[in-house]
Every structure is written in structure tokens, then in C-alpha cells.
Amino acid sequence: MNRLIVIVGPTASGKSALALELARHFGCEIISGDSMCVYQGMDIGTAKPSQAERQEIPHHLIDIRKPGESFSVVDFQQLATSAIESINERGKIPLLVGGTGLYVQALLEGYQFNPTPNTDPRSELDINIPESVVTSVLHDKLNSVDPVAAARIHPNDRKRIQRALEVVTAEHRSISCDKISPDPTLLFDCIVFGLSMERQDLYRRIDARVDRMLEAGLVAEVKSLMLQGVPADSTAFQAIGYKEIAACLEGEVSLEEAVARVKQSSRRYAKRQLTWFRRMSYIRWIGQVEGPGAITTFQMAASQVAEKFAIK
RNA sequence: GCCUCGGUAGCUCAGUCGGUAGAGCAGUGGACUGAAAAUCCACGUGUCGGCAGUUCAAUUCUGCCCUGAGGCA
DSSP states (O other): OOEEEEEEOSTTSSHHHHHHHHHHHHTOEEEEOOSSTTBTTOOTTTTOOOHHHHHHSOEESSSOBOTTSOOOHHHHHHHHHHHHHHHHHTTOOEEEEEOOHHHHHHHHHTOOOOOOOOOOGGGGSOTTSOHHHHHHHHHHHHHHHOHHHHHHSOTTOHHHHHHHHHHHHHHSSOOOOOOOOSSOOOSSEEEEEEEOOOHHHHHHHHHHHHHHHHHTTHHHHHHHHHHTTOOTTSGGGGSTTHHHHHHHHTTSSOHHHHHHHHHHHHHHHHHHHHHHHHTOTTOEEEOOOOSTTOOOHHHHHHHHHHHHHTOO
């Protein structure tokens, strides 16, 4: 089985810094498990590792898409899997660092995705249906063709309803759902760390980091994406820090308001990430301990890695 | 010093013609199988500024006090 070290945690919890230290120490190559770091030209707002850091330690799955392009879990699964294999072949240990729960879990637990259907469920509906009831009509429709999925998906969750309908209409089978195994089998010989800290401290770090992003030129970065003609509805502009600043540049809100929204979105995102990671029972949670002589997160992680893989 | 308007949930406020109160935002918890930094769900007890009076009953009416904003001197 291929070896793998994994670091997860909420945004601004210090994943990248820990990853770099571990990579230096154990000679790892880093694989990004982050849905937004794949996009070129989005450096500041996604807090990508610097050029110098990427020069020093090889990083994978960063800057592999143009901002207007699409990217998905399945792309990630394939690319990350092959990166893990090739790094192991070279005798090094890959280090996956990421905050995108779906990506990490799908990779580690080997989610089986259905083939991509190409239908738009909405196109099969009567065009005269008012927008306000489309979601419930779609849910009713799903209920008639796949009651199990319909029962599991909330009637308001349009995105998931559409996805389930796509799968069922294209394949005549229910969207896969063999999940929630309390103790899933992992596809790698891996050790998974989760970074934790007091919520207050985390929120303070988030706010401070957003301020630093502004100083580093986030507004100019967003402006440049807009000038490149990246569509407002593209995945790139779903990113926190980008959609809010874009709204400011469009004159919809003040910069002050936009910055406040970026901070708030980041805090909520961090909370959702924590909810996701909490259910991954195989995560070993580590956090900074205060006080003199306290061991650092790096020391904690490094000793566990050394033990796990019998290396130094 | 006098006058006016305020003081109710972390914040902004609503409300109770007297029967101990509720919205938005914030926050918290949860879900998650091809956009996931997305999408969706659930959760509201707080000396109703303080003390006293009237009353069966006061956050609501009355008086005094504290406090904020504005106005007049």
C-alpha cells in the first residue's frame, strides 16, 4: 500500500506551515487537497504557498487550471492518486494538505462516483413553471424515480436534487450512497492529522489573515481576474475573498463592508470544515500546547510520523 | 439647571390597550458521493436600566434615581 501523510483542518489553522516543516524533515512532496488552489492567478486569496516554498518543496495540484475552467472531486481523485503513486515510486512520502473535506475523504476512502451524465433535469420540465417552485417540482420528480434518494435529500437542496436526478435519468440507478461507515477502510497506508485550536483563536487568526491578504493586494488580484474576463458564475468566483471583493469592485458594497463579509464567510467556512472533519474518526487531532517546554505541533506530528513509518 | 427622545437577546430594534416577550443579523450544532471556499437543515430565558408606588398581577401605568443622545439656557 502506498504511504501517505495527511494534514486537514479549518482555514487559517496552520496546515501549510506544518506541512512545510514536515516535508523538510522527512523529505516529502506536498499534494494540495484544496479545491481553489488548483486555479492559476488566485494566489493571495487562496493563501497558496509562495514561489520560494514551492521551489524548495515540490507541490502538486496547484495552478493546474485556468480560473474559468471547471474542476471536480473526480479530477482530484484521479490526479491525487497518481501523484501519490509516483511520489512513492520515487521513494518519498507524499503529504496531502487540504481543507476541502469532500476531496480528502473521497480520496482516502475511495468514493465510487457514477459516470458523468450530461442531462439538465430542468430542461425536461415545463418551461412555464415559475422559478419559485422549480425546486419542489424537481424534488417531486426525484421522489417518483428514486424515492430513496429523495428521502435523503432535503426538499430545498436544489443542487443535490439535480445531481441525483442526473444520475438516475442517465443511468437508471440511484446515486451511490454506500457510506457512513463508522470505520471506513482507507486506500493508503496513511496517518491523518487534524489541526485544532480554540474557536476564538481560530477566528482571530482568520481575521488577521484576511487583513494581510488585503495588504498583499487581494483587490488587485480580483480586479485582474475580472479583467481577464473570468465569468462571474465560474467556480473561481465562488471562492471566499473573491466573490465579496468582486461585489465591491462592481460598486455593490463598500470595501469596508466587503472585507467584513470576507471575514465572516471565512469564519463560517471554518465552522463547516470542522463539522466535516469531526466525523472522520481516523483523524488524530493535534493542537498547540501553551507554556514553557511545550512540544510544538510539528514535534507532535513528527514523532507520530516517525513511529508510523519507522523512519527518523 | 430645564426640556425632549432613548435604555428589551452578543448587535440593531419591534412589542406587550397591564397577564413576565420576538424579528433580523451575529453565533452554535448538523448534513454532505462529479460546482464543495459550493449547497442545504435545525436552534432564540433575556435581572425587558435600578428602586419604590398603584394593582390580584408591572417589562408595560406613576414617581424618584442612574445612564446615553439631542435641544434650550
